[in-house]
Amino acid sequence: xxxxxxxxxxxxxxxxxxxxxxxxxxxxxxxRLLLVLPDGELHEYLCMRCASSLGTKTVRxxxxxxxxxx
Ligand SMILES: [Zn+2]
Numbered sequence: 652x653x654x655x656x657x658x659x660x661x662x663x664x665x666x667x668x669x670x671x672x673x674x675x676x677x678x679x680x681x682x683r684l685l686l687v688l689p690d691g692e693l694h695e696y697l698c699m700r701c702a703s704s705l706g707t708k709t710v711r712x713x714x715x716x717x718x719x720x721x
Pocket of ligand 1: 671672673674678698699700701702703
């Protein structure tokens with residue numbers, strides 16, 4: 652069975668872009684592990700251009716997509 656994906660450009664990123672107030676536009680981000688919590692991990696998103704902190708994400712085992720904006 653040949654599985655063909657959708658023709659769109661889907662990428663399996665946790666978060667591809669977030670709005671950066673310093674750059675005044677949505678910027679690609681990289682994540683950094685901040686803390687290991689009893690129920691998951693706290694990651695921080697940093698702007699790839701100016702390294703501002705753009706938000707954090709708590710990664711839990713059953714809810715990996717919770718994003719808290721500052
Ligand atoms: Zn920036």
